[in-house]
Amino acid sequence: MKKMLLALGLVVGLSACGGGNEAAPAPEEAAPEEAVPADEAVTEEPAGDFNAEAARATYETSCISCHGGNLEGAMGPKLAGSEHSPEHILGVIQNGQNTMPAIDIPAEEAENVAKWIAAQ
Numbered sequence: 763m764k765k766m767l768l769a770l771g772l773v774v775g776l777s778a779c780g781g782g783n784e785a786a787p788a789p790e791e792a793a794p795e796e797a798v799p800a801d802e803a804v805t806e807e808p809a810g811d812f813n814a815e816a817a818r819a820t821y822e823t824s825c826i827s828c829h830g831g832n833l834e835g836a837m838g839p840k841l842a843g844s845e846h847s848p849e850h851i852l853g854v855i856q857n858g859q860n861t862m863p864a865i866d867i868p869a870e871e872a873e874n875v876a877k878w879i880a881a882q
């Protein structure tokens with residue numbers, strides 16, 4: 763009886779080991795993606811070295827009147843979901859573009875809000 767249990771345990775142990783070796787990497791790779799909440803992943807996109815709160819404040823002071831409360835566009839175009847790089851957006855802020863005037867804000871704020879918009 764003892765031998766039977768031992769043999770059973772060995773078989774279970776072996777199969778767990780054999781299967782585990784191949785199955786293990788997949789759950790480990792999948793786990794981090796599932797563990798990160800969707801909206802947190804968005805704020806940590808590649809261009810993620812910005813201060814979202816400060817950017818929001820800058821946006822509300824300097825951009826919201828023309829681009830809408832949720833970057834959905836108003837008199838100016840929609841900014842959310844645009845493919846512009848932070849550099850391009852910074853250029854638009856500092857130099858203006860067609861009917862958009864240059865926005866006179868500190869470079870630091872302009873850079874921060876540009877990165878933030880690029881990530882929206």
Ligand code: HEC
Nearest residue numbers: 824825828837838839844851854855859860861862863865
């Ligand atoms: C006085 C209104 C006004 C304000 C204030 C304003 N914009 Fe604009 N913005 C516009 C208009 C109008 C355009 C479209 C320009 C064009 O026709 O090319 C534009 C275009 C842009 C574009 C280019 C979009 C594209 O798809 O080409 C970006 C980026 C942008 N604005 C960012 C900002 C940011 C950031 C701020 C605040 C720092 C801001 N704007 C403030 C009116 C404004």
